[in-house]
Every structure is written in C-alpha cells, then in structure tokens.
Amino acid sequence: MTDVLNPTHIQTEDHGHEEHHGPTGVLKWITTTDHKVIGMSYTITAVMMLVIGGLLAEIIRAQLASPTGGLVSLAQYNQLFTMHGSVMIYLFAGPFAFGAIANFLVPIQIGAPDMAFPRLNALSYWLYLTGCITMLSGFFTSGGAANFGWVGYAPLSNSMNSPGAGADLWIGALLLTGFSAIFTGVNLTATIFYLRAPGMTMFRMPIFTWNMLVTGILILLAFPVLTAGLIMLYADRHFGTHIFSVAGGGVPVLWQHIFWFWGHPEVYILALPFFGMVSEIIPVFAKKPTFGYKGMIFATLTIAALSLGVWAHHMFTTGVVLLPFFSAMSLLIAVPTGIKMFNWIGSMWRGQVWFSTAMLMSIGFVITFLIGGITGIYLASPPLDFFTHDTYFIVAHFHSVVMALVLGAMGGLYFWGPKMTGYLLNEKLGKSQFWFLFIGTQVFTFPQYLLGLRGMPRRMAVYPHDPQWQFLNQLSTLGAVLIGISTILFVVNVAVSWKKYPAGDNPWDGHTLEWFTTSPPPHHNFYRLPKIRSERPTWDYNHPEHKALAHGHNNEDVNA
Amino acid sequence: MESTTLPPQDAPIRKRRSRRLRLIAVLPFAALALSGCTLPKFGAVAGDTTSSQSVFHLWQAFSVAAVIIGGFTFGLILWASFRYRRSSADAIPRQVQYHLPAEVLYTVLPILVIVGLFAATLVVENKVTANPKPSTTVNVLAFQWGWKFTYPGSYALVTGQTTGSPEMVIPAGENVHINLRSSDVIHGFYVHDFNFSRFAQPGIKNEFTFNALKTGTFFGQCTQLCGLYHSIMFFKVKVVTPQAYKVWLESFNTPAGIAAYNAANTAASQQTSTHVDTKPTSSSGAY
Numbered sequence: 001m002t003d004v005l006n007p008t009h010i011q012t013e014d015h016g017h018e019e020h021h022g023p024t025g026v027l028k029w030i031t032t033t034d035h036k037v038i039g040m041s042y043t044i045t046a047v048m049m050l051v052i053g054g055l056l057a058e059i060i061r062a063q064l065a066s067p068t069g070g071l072v073s074l075a076q077y078n079q080l081f082t083m084h085g086s087v088m089i090y091l092f093a094g095p096f097a098f099g100a101i102a103n104f105l106v107p108i109q110i111g112a113p114d115m116a117f118p119r120l121n122a123l124s125y126w127l128y129l130t131g132c133i134t135m136l137s138g139f140f141t142s143g144g145a146a147n148f149g150w151v152g153y154a155p156l157s158n159s160m161n162s163p164g165a166g167a168d169l170w171i172g173a174l175l176l177t178g179f180s181a182i183f184t185g186v187n188l189t190a191t192i193f194y195l196r197a198p199g200m201t202m203f204r205m206p207i208f209t210w211n212m213l214v215t216g217i218l219i220l221l222a223f224p225v226l227t228a229g230l231i232m233l234y235a236d237r238h239f240g241t242h243i244f245s246v247a248g249g250g251v252p253v254l255w256q257h258i259f260w261f262w263g264h265p266e267v268y269i270l271a272l273p274f275f276g277m278v279s280e281i282i283p284v285f286a287k288k289p290t291f292g293y294k295g296m297i298f299a300t301l302t303i304a305a306l307s308l309g310v311w312a313h314h315m316f317t318t319g320v321v322l323l324p325f326f327s328a329m330s331l332l333i334a335v336p337t338g339i340k341m342f343n344w345i346g347s348m349w350r351g352q353v354w355f356s357t358a359m360l361m362s363i364g365f366v367i368t369f370l371i372g373g374i375t376g377i378y379l380a381s382p383p384l385d386f387f388t389h390d391t392y393f394i395v396a397h398f399h400s401v402v403m404a405l406v407l408g409a410m411g412g413l414y415f416w417g418p419k420m421t422g423y424l425l426n427e428k429l430g431k432s433q434f435w436f437l438f439i440g441t442q443v444f445t446f447p448q449y450l451l452g453l454r455g456m457p458r459r460m461a462v463y464p465h466d467p468q469w470q471f472l473n474q475l476s477t478l479g480a481v482l483i484g485i486s487t488i489l490f491v492v493n494v495a496v497s498w499k500k501y502p503a504g505d506n507p508w509d510g511h512t513l514e515w516f517t518t519s520p521p522p523h524h525n526f527y528r529l530p531k532i533r534s535e536r537p538t539w540d541y542n543h544p545e546h547k548a549l550a551h552g553h554n555n556e557d558v559n560a
Numbered sequence: 561m562e563s564t565t566l567p568p569q570d571a572p573i574r575k576r577r578s579r580r581l582r583l584i585a586v587l588p589f590a591a592l593a594l595s596g597c598t599l600p601k602f603g604a605v606a607g608d609t610t611s612s613q614s615v616f617h618l619w620q621a622f623s624v625a626a627v628i629i630g631g632f633t634f635g636l637i638l639w640a641s642f643r644y645r646r647s648s649a650d651a652i653p654r655q656v657q658y659h660l661p662a663e664v665l666y667t668v669l670p671i672l673v674i675v676g677l678f679a680a681t682l683v684v685e686n687k688v689t690a691n692p693k694p695s696t697t698v699n700v701l702a703f704q705w706g707w708k709f710t711y712p713g714s715y716a717l718v719t720g721q722t723t724g725s726p727e728m729v730i731p732a733g734e735n736v737h738i739n740l741r742s743s744d745v746i747h748g749f750y751v752h753d754f755n756f757s758r759f760a761q762p763g764i765k766n767e768f769t770f771n772a773l774k775t776g777t778f779f780g781q782c783t784q785l786c787g788l789y790h791s792i793m794f795f796k797v798k799v800v801t802p803q804a805y806k807v808w809l810e811s812f813n814t815p816a817g818i819a820a821y822n823a824a825n826t827a828a829s830q831q832t833s834t835h836v837d838t839k840p841t842s843s844s845g846a847y
Contacts, residue, residue, distance in 0.1 A: 153784075156786060318766075324682055338670045342662075350644055351640075353640075377622065390750070460791040465723075
C-alpha cells in the first residue's frame with residue numbers, strides 16, 4: 001500500500017515478500033474475496049452460460065429450417081426461446097460485462113487494491129451462480145421451463161396461463177441475479193468514486209472505467225424497478241393479489257411499463273461495458289489515444305440519461321403510449337451513439353492499425369453495431385414500429401446489436417485474457433474464430449431482416465402457411481451454424497493455448513494501468529504505480545516522447 | 561473548454577464539409593417528396609390501405625437516410641482500418657486526440673437528420689393513428705387461439721380458431737373502424753399487407769381505421785406471444801366491394817343467422833367474459 005501512495009517509488013525486485021498467503025485450490029475459489037478471482041469465476045460461469053444459450057439457439061434454428069419444424073413440440077419451442085433469451089440477457093451479457101471483465105479490470109484500471117466492498121462482491125457472484133442454477137433447473141420440472149418469452153408479459157405470465165414451477169424458478173432466478181447486479185452496481189460505483197489512486201482524476205479514468213461507472217449508476221436506477229415488478233408478479237401468482245389482472249381491477253399493461261423501465265436502461269447496461277471494451281482495444285491497436293476522449297464520456301452520460309426516458313418505444317403497438325416524446329427521445333439516442341462511432345473511427349484514423357484478433361473482433365463489433373444501430377433508428381418511429389414490431393425485423397435488429405456485443409466480448413477475452421491468466425491465446429485460431437463469428441453473424445441476421453419485412457412474426461415454432469420463408473430461414477440457420485463453429489474454435493483455442501504462450505506484463509503496448517502490473521497481477525494488484533498525468537499512464541511511462549496532443553494542435557507538423 | 565485556433569489551410573475543408581452536411585440533411589425530405597415513384601422498396605411492401613402507403617413512404621425516407629449515412633460510415637470504418645494498417649511494429653503515429661471541427665460536425669449533423677426524421681414521423685403517425693368518421697365498424701375479439709369478428713348493427717358474426725383462419729370481411733374504399741379487444745392474454749393483430757399491427761389487450765379497447773385500396777384476401781396472424789398455439793393463430797381480411805359487403809351483411813339476417821348469433825353470444829357470456837357484447841344495436845360497439 002505504501003507503494004500505491006508513493007507512485008514515484010520504483011520497486012524492481014523482491015516481489016516475493018508481498019505475496020499473499022491464503023488458501024489455494026478449490027478452497028481459494030470458494031472463500032475468496034479477491035476481485036480478480038471473483039472476476040475469473042464470473043468469466044468462466046458467464047462463458048458457460050453463453051455456450052448453453054448458444055446451444056438453445058442452435059436447436060431453435062434447426063427447428064426453423066423447415067416450415068413444419070418437427071424437431072421440438074410447440075410447447076418445447078416456447079421454452080427454448082424463453083430460456084435462450086433469458087440465459088443470454090440475464091445470465092450471460094450483463095454478468096459477463098459487469099461481473100467478469102469489469103470486476104477484474106476496474107480496480108486495476110484506477111490503481112486500487114480491490115473493490116470497495118470485497119465481501120459484497122463475493123456475495124454478488126454466489127447470488128449470480130445460484131440464479132443461473134435456479135433458472136436452468138426449470139428444464140427439470142414436470143411442466144418444463146418458463147415459456148412466456150424473456151419479457152414475461154402479464155397476463156400470459158400469471159398462474160392461470162403459466163401454472164408450472166418453471167415460471168416461479170424464472171422469477172426466483174431473476175430476483176437472485178437482480179440483487180447480484182444491484183450489489184455489483186453499488187460496488188463499482190463506490191470503487192470508482194472512492195478508491196482511485198493519487199493522480200487518477202475523473203477525466204484521467206480509462207473509457208472502460210467511465211462506462212462501468214455509468215453502467216453502475218444505471219443498474220442502481222433500473223434493477224430495483226425490475227425487482228419490485230417481479231415481486232408483484234410473484235404476488236399475483238401466489239398471494240392472490242390482482243396487480244396485473246383485469247378481473248381483480250388490475251392493469252396488465254403496468255407490467256410492460258415496469259419491465260421496460262428496467263428493460264431499456266438494461267439495453268445500455270449491457271451495451272456500455274462492451275462499448276468501453278472496444279474503446280480500450282481500438283486505440284491500443286492503432287497506437288493512438290482515444291479520439292475525442294471527453295466527447296465520448298459526455299456521449300456515454302447522454303446515452304444513460306436518454307435511456308431512462310425511452311422505455312415506451314417498446315410499447316408503441318400497445319396503443320396506450322403513442323406520445324411523440326418517446327419517439328423523439330429514442331431517435332435522439334442515435335446522436336451520442338453516432339459520436340461514439342466516429343470516435344472509434346477517429347481513433348484508427350492515421351494510426352498504425354495492428355490486426356490482432358482483439359482488434360479484428362473490435363472492428364467486427366463496430367460494423368455489426370452500425371447495422372444494429374441504424375435498424376434501431378427505424379424502430380424509434382412509431383409508424384415503422386407498427387409494421388415491424390414482433391416480426392423477425394426486430395429479432396434481426398437486436399441480434400445485430402447483441403452479436404456485436406459478443407464480438408466485443410471475444411475481443412475483450414483476447415485482449416485482457418492474457419492479463420487475467422498470464423498466457424496469450426493462439427492468434428491464428430483466434431483469427432479464424434473471428435471470421436466464422438463475423439460472417440456467421442451477418443449470414444444469421446440479414447435473412448431475418450428480410451423475413452420480418454415479408455411478414456414473419458417472431459416466436460413462431462412453425463410456419464406451415466408460408467413455405468416461401470424456408471430458404472431465408474435456412475440461410476439464417478447456416479449463419480447460426482457458423483457462429484456455433486466459431487464458439488467451438490474458441491474452446492479449442494483455450495485448450496490448445498493452455499499455458500503455452502507467456503504474455504508478459506504488457507503484450508499489446510497498452511495504455512492503461514492494468515498493463516503496468518504483472519500478468520496475472522499480484523494479490524493487491526500493484527507493486528508500484530507510474531505517475532498518472534493522463535488517461536494513458538502506462539503509455540506515457542513507456543513513450544514519454546509521444547504524449548497525446550492537446551486541443552487545437554492537430555495540424556502541427558509532425559517534426560515541428 | 562479550451563479555445564481552438566485553426567490554421568488557415570483548414571478553412572476550405574470545412575466549407576466542403578458543410579456543403580456535404582446540407583446535402584445529407586436535405587436528402588430524407590427529398591426522398592419523401594419523391595414518394596417512392598423511383599425509389600427502391602428496401603424490402604418492404606407498399607401496402608393495400610391508404611395509411612399503409614404513407615408508412616411505406618416513411619420507410620423509404622428512413623431507408624435513404626440509412627443507406628447514405630450507414631454507407632458513408634461503413635466506408636469510413638473500412639478506410640480507417642485498411643488504409644492505416646501498421647507499416648512496422650515500432651512505428652508510432654502522431655498522437656492526435658481532438659479535432660474540434662470534426663467533433664462539432666458529427667454531433668450537429670446527426671441532430672439535423674434526426675429532426676428531419678422526427679418531423680416525417682410525426683406527419684405519418686398523425687395520419688396512421690387518425691380515426692376519421694367511419695362508414696363501417698368491426699369489433700374484433702382476440703382469444704386463445706382465435707378471432708371473433710362482429711359487426712355492430714347486424715347479426716354478422718365470424719369466428720374461428722388457429723388454422724381455421726376466420727375471415728374479417730370489410731368493404732373497399734371506405735373507412736373501416738376497428739375496435740380491438742382481447743378476452744384473455746395479449747395478442748397481436750397484424751396484417752402484413754396493411755403495414756400495421758396493434759396489440760389486442762384485456763381491459764383496453766384499441767381503435768384504428770383501415771381504408772383498403774383494392775379488393776382481395778390478405779393474411780393476418782397473431783404477432784404477440786400468447787401461449788401454445790401462437791404460431792398458428794391465423795385470420796384473413798377479405799376486402800370486397802361495398803355492394804358485395806352489404807349483401808354479405810344481409811346474408812346473416814335470416815332466422816338461422818340470428819339464432820347462430822344469439823347462441824354464440826349466450827355461450828360467450830355464460831363462460832367468463834365481461835367484454836363480449838350482447839346487443840347488436842350499438843354503433844360504437846357495446847364493449
């Protein structure tokens with residue numbers, strides 16, 4: 001700790017005397033409060049959820065390859081897409097972002113020894129793991145898993161229409177993972193506000209940390225609303241309340257308001273961490289600072305603010321919220337998102353772009369997110385939403401977005417995996433994984449856009465009257481197979497590269513503090529810290545003659 | 561905010577950019593003005609009602625903006641990644657972090673485009689959600705897993721489940737007012753060729769108006785997950801001439817038709833529903 005407070009003091013050898021003597025092996029993983037070990041647990045669990053969710057998706061796509069299906073029954077199909085969406089949204093995307101990568105990275109990026117509340121952090125993980133098991137155990141109940149879609153609209157989710165235990169397990173799992181997310185939000189926010197190293201001012205924080213701060217605040221604003229809604233839903237199902245039932249004087253559409261008041265900020269709770277990852281990866285592999293650093297931070301804050309006022313754009317077709325306000329707010333989100341897009345392009349502009357796997361994944365993210373973002377603008381317009389809502393156009397839109405996040409997640413694993421484990425992944429396998437994932441994503445989504453415009457609704461187990469949709473569906477299934485192959489390549493890569501390519505402290509010539517410490521970092525993260533005088537302390541330390549140019553100095557001659 | 565002094569050679573670049581800015585901002589409106597005579601369809605259908613055609617033109621306007629802005633941005637991404645591939649592992653580029661004119665440009669320009677798209681949205685939305693004086697009213701009741709169509713002021717009644725695809729008969733060229741309800745869970749009333757969908761919800765009556773341009777039979781189906789047979793909760797919209805429509809309505813005014821009507825309503829009211837109308841005389845629907 002003295003070294004942290006005395007950043008100029010450089011300690012080169014005798015690392016050994018600070019080593020932490022805690023339990024090892026299984027006991028370490030169970031009893032730890034170290035944010036790095038918890039982050040690793042989160043990473044492993046979340047990637048397993050990604051694989052499970054992906055397997056469910058492959059079954060869905062296999063069923064849709066033929067108009068009459070035949071692989072699964074109508075009832076099983078409803079469970080499949082419900083659990084696919086739930087696993088991916090609740091158990092993979094969010095926890096991977098704020099539980100795995102952020103948990104590991106944020107304290108290191110701000111030069112802190114751990115999270116602000118290490119034991120709360122451990123509780124978050126165990127709640128999350130319990131939630132995963134709870135949700136998936138729905139498959140082993142007599143009635144099967146939840147089957148009312150990942151949004152659980154009332155009154156389909158009431159005890160009359162969805163009587164099984166699977167639905168209750170789904171609600172229970174969401175309560176557990178919801179509290180897990182809230183505690184992580186508390187932890188991230190407190191850590192970032194209170195545990196920054198000397199010199200690490202707010203505007204010297206890495207973009208990823210900034211995005212995690214905003215994500216943490218959004219979690220605190222949004223998740224309690226979902227939790228409250230879930231308790232109401234559970235009360236309706238079991239305690240005889242009538243909050244969402246017409247017969248008892250309740251209002252079913254209230255569930256949609258509550259759900260989407262959480263649900264739209266949730267979109268950014270999912271996306272912002274991946275925006276942050278890509279915003280770290282691209283500048284490092286272009287060897288430039290993040291273009292428009294401050295503009296990007298304000299764009300992130302704007303997105304967060306707007307995200308709280310757009311929930312009703314999920315409900316235009318209910319007919320009860322046609323206020324143009326929601327359309328205007330939703331359209332406006334395109335502006336800060338566009339700023340980010342141009343920041344990423346500007347970070348590469350006139351750089352020295354190194355096509356590592358992490359960089360390819362990030363460029364793939366930017367392209368795929370561009371497609372998902374632009375199709376999202378259509379949906380902010382109520383008349384266009386009327387005829388695309390609940391069709392495959394929507395499915396394609398949000399899969400463009402979430403598959404961009406998967407590309408970002410993979411980029412993050414290739415980029416920070418070496419920091420977490422000390423070993424690099426094989427670049428050759430990584431690049432073939434990228435091409436399968438990137439091409440697979442486009443082959444998967446493009447036919448779905450067309451299917452939606454041709455009138456195919458979502459959540460259809462069969463389409464017996466419309467055999468003309470079969471070819472596009474098969475094309476989409478082919479895309480899903482390519483994505484599946486990319487996942488297998490990732491698993492193969494982890495196995496092949498296991499402890500094979502030592503990473504060293506700073507394999508990518510990184511910018512931020514995590515590249516200043518060892519891979520993996522020691523128990524309390526740092527033996528020493530560099531001077532923090534910009535958002536790139538490690539770069540400044542390694543390249544003191546190449547500091548970022550100030551405002552207005554962009555047209556100077558290089559050698560002047 | 562730090563002040564920025566630009567060297568003089570930057571000025572012509574800015575001028576060119578602001579011209580491009582104006583061009584892009586104007587394009588969506590130009591596209592709307594062209595009304596799709598020469599524009600591609602961008603995958604959608606023009607639709608067979610008056611408002612569906614407005615929606616289609618809005619779709620085209622959004623698509624033109626999307627293709628231009630998306631194509632421009634896509635080109636920039638590819639250019640930035642391939643043009644600036646690293647020359648050697650040690651080369652370090654100039655560490656440019658800010659470029660205020662560019663930053664202002666990519667903030668202001670999207671705002672202008674958004675204002676244009678929002679204005680177009682407002683115009684079309686007001687048209688699509690308007691409920692002009694109807695000449696015909698149809699009460700639509702969605703239930704698990706079928707549809708029931710009744711016509712206030714007549715004994716006409718059509719109902720059917722799943723692949724039975726009941727037909728909603730409406731006249732062409734007239735304002736047909738739809739009162740949409742659900743007796744159980746949420747359903748989606750969706751007619752692809754009308755470029756329109758609306759939720760049927762318990763406890764809420766949704767109203768909208770169709771004005772079909774031509775006769776024909778159009779497929780519709782439930783779009784909102786409603787349980788086991790959601791995938792096959794079909795219906796049809798049969799648009800006929802006003803004369804044929806009158807004849808069709810009258811065909812129910814027989815002892816057999818009246819008996820069937822009353823039987824259906826008695827059965828419905830005996831079951832559970834409080835939403836089913838019992839008297840065929842109300843013109844606004846008895847829900």
